[in-house]
Amino acid sequence: MFVKTISRQSLVHGSIVLLFFVAATFYSSIFGFLSPDSIVYLDMASSFSSGFTCSVRSDFFTFHCGYPILIAFFDFITFSFNLVTASKLTNLFLLISSYLLIASITENLILKTILFLNPITLYINSWTWSENLLFISFFGIIFSLSKIVNQEKSNSVYFLSLLFFLILGCSSRYFFGPFCVMIFLSISLSFGWKMAIKCLPYFIIAGLFFLGYQLKILSDLEYSYWNLTERAIEPFGFLIYKFLENTLQNIALLLITSFIFVYFSYSSSKDGYQIFKNSSDKNIIKMLLFCGLGYLSLIFCLRLFYSFDIYDSRLIGFGCLLVFTSLLILILDRYKVSLRFSLKALILLGIISFTLHQKHWIILEPLTSGNYQKPIDYYLLRSGTQHMPKSEQE
DSSP states (O other): OTGGGSOHHHHHHHHHHHHHHHHHHHHHHHHOOBOHHHHHHHHHHHHHHHHSOOEETTEEOSSOSHHHHHHHHHHHHTTTSOHHHHHHHHHHHHHHHHHHHHHTTOOOHHHHHHTTSSHHHHHHHTSOOTHHHHHHHHHHHHHHHHHHHTTOSSHHHHHHHHHHHHHHHHTTOTTHHHHHHHHHHHHHHHHOHHHHHHHHHHHHHHHHHHHHHHHHHHHHGGGSOOOTTOBOOSOHHHHHHHHHHHHHHHHHHHHHHHHHHHHHHEEOSTTSBOSOSSHHHHHHHHHHHHHHHHHHHHHHHHHHHBOSOOSOHHHHHHHHHHHHHHHHHHHHHHTTOEEOOOHHHHHHHHHHHHHHHSGGGSTTSOOOTTTOBOHHHHHHOOSSSTTSOHHHHO
């Protein structure tokens, strides 16, 4: 029954997007890098596979266990062929699932294309990072809310799916917990307070899970060496400058690639593809905008006071993507721009995004050999210092 409702255009669109997903995954498996965090995730997955504990050399880490457990699962179903390959298959599964969740609730051509077929999404997906789990958690929340708002049958099922994706997100990254507050506020701004109140019990349950998880980690860290309260040492002025610089760089990258797609998809005919099929689509776009702004505000404030990555694409790329995509759609709708489905535009966008997604090829984010390893190094260096960044091995 579901297959019959899928249009030929949607099938072609999904097939092309899937092709570039697979190509990017294959490339990252062969030519990609492993960051220090990637190696920790792989070690945690290996530890869980062997002893069902999320630890690194018997030490508990502050990294959440959701992503490593999923890698361990894919390692199991691939008969432990290759842990790095298992992590790439995990990322591919999460990305395809995210696309299908969004494609199942909207026919918005710009949303389905720009949100997934862009350098930032492919870049994050090419690394063994838990942001990939954050992606599907957020898009799963959007999927659940869309079904609830449209009064689908078995409405309670979608409330449970909302709870599932909220908890899944809380198991991906620390800041997803406070980000849930931003999501809740975005629901009230986009769909009204009545809908927000309906969802409130599930946010409370997810919040209790998040707090309980933090207490569990804190108790485990009595025997570990990680410092949860490491303060930022950089001047505020420097951090503000880096935030603005990297945000503008990410937006510029999205602007260039999106302009190409819109240019080749433009239709002067009034019968061309319309931006919004219904009012529900517009509310979803508004929520993406509010969530993106909330996400960037949260990351900006947290990094001002606590020490971790300095506003790189891994940290702020997701927020930039939500803000840019939603603003682009709202602007096109405001000026009544009509688009048609263009296979040429889709393939051209995919090629450009694939070319740029490994950003060490361009100036935005150069890699240094002292902090990154090739996947093969994870297997060649099997003793002593194998799990540490090269800069720490000297």
